[in-house]
Amino acid sequence: MSEYNGLKYSAGILGMGKCVPDNVLTNKDLENMVDTSNEWIVQRTGILERRILDKDTPLYELGSKAAIEALKNAGLTPDKIDLIIATTETPDYLTPSMACLIQKSIGASNAAAFDLNAACTGAVYGLTVASQFIVTGYYKYVLVVSCEGLSRVVDWKDRKTCVLFGDGAAAMVVGQVEKGYGILATHIGADGSMGHNITIPCCYIDSEESQKRLSDNKMVIWMDGSEVFKFAVRVMVQATENVLNQSGISIKDLSLIIPHQANMRIIESAVKRLDIPPDRVFSNVQKYGNTSSASIPIALIECIEKKLVAKGSYIVLVGFGGGLTWASALIKWSKEE
CATH class of the missing domain: 3.40.47.10 (Thiolase/Chalcone synthase)
Structure with missing residues (x-):
């Protein structure tokens, strides 16, 4: 916090x-x-x-x-x-x-x-x-x-x-x-006990991780999709509410939520739980797929290009990822676009 x-x-x-x-x-x-x-x-x-x-x-x-x-x-x-x-x-x-x-x-x-x-x-x-x-x-x-x-x-x-x-x-x-203006609140978190749900080996791989992989090349990504889905929806909602509560801003005051672009079903499920109109949640996952840590800033840039952001707009950036990790930031946009 x-x-x-x-x-x-x-x-x-x-x-x-x-x-x-x-x-x-x-x-x-x-x-x-x-x-x-x-x-x-x-x-x-x-x-x-x-x-x-x-x-x-x-x-x-x-x-x-x-x-x-x-x-x-x-x-x-x-x-x-x-x-x-x-x-x-x-x-x-x-x-x-x-x-x-x-x-x-x-x-x-x-x-x-x-x-x-x-x-x-x-x-x-x-x-x-x-x-x-x-x-x-x-x-x-x-x-x-x-x-x-x-x-x-x-x-x-x-x-x-x-x-x-x-x-x-x-x-x-x-x-x-x-x-x-600018970054009003942030929240970052991690739960290493769930890290086994998304793994990319580097200089070492154990036998259990090796057996999960279909390819001869074992240094590739593996993911338990169902576990990640449940985790993602839960922490994206909690992380969004966290920064709003820190700053006293209502979700009704938000111009946009820009989530990690992992999967449209995850985004839609989180939107439903947050009870925010879908037109205030930006997605471009259809164009780029999951670009990991680049996905949120790429999406923010496209929001700016589409004139969806103006000076004074309240924006939440929220994501989740391997580790497992999660994070959110509440921004009051400071630039004239």
Whole structure:
């Protein structure tokens, strides 16, 4: 829990940018790759297509392009950035970190840099961490870059998971905004006892995890979909209510809820429990699939592009992910769009 009243500065989003691969993988394409159908995928997920990163392109290039666009949107040059936080569960290397690769790529030579892995919840975790540096005055500008290449860890023999994921990147410049605006409240949480429900091995895999996987390549994602579904609906509702209660804002005052774009059924179930009109919950899962930590900022950018956000709009960003983790942020939008 983190409230921002009485602190030295208010923190908010000054600029945003996104980058998705050109390559589109449709449900029809997947019909030729695995035992599935367009109808089966749409009925269970709402997804029509997703973007896939070219195998010869490093993921940090997507993140760097998103970062440059965000800096331009914020009216800043790379040398002004004090810190880069990269959120990812699919880094190009364990070291150097994704944040350091992006720092080099964009020329942010004055920035400290580190990676943060909260899986699909990463962007809201990153936004929460970034805001602490701003509200205390420790840093002036923090760049949060969420970049994911889940297609590189998908088991293409597992139709329950390979249809879900896509690749993409989005970036947010976080800095000082006028009092009363910006990030009003955040909430982050984790339950490691449920971590076995979504796993991606890296340098080690035990026999139980190995046996779950259909492919000869065992270093791929595995998920217990039914357990994740129940968890996701519950924590998205609780996390949304948490930040509203912290700030004394009613759900009726919200302009938009922007949830993690994992699955349309999860989003619809959470909306029903929150008792909010569906037209105030944004989704673009049909276009991109689940892009993990990049999904929420990509969706926020599209909301801005569609003129769904204006100065003074109350917005909740809410997500869940591997770990298992969850997070939410209540923002009073500070920019004239």
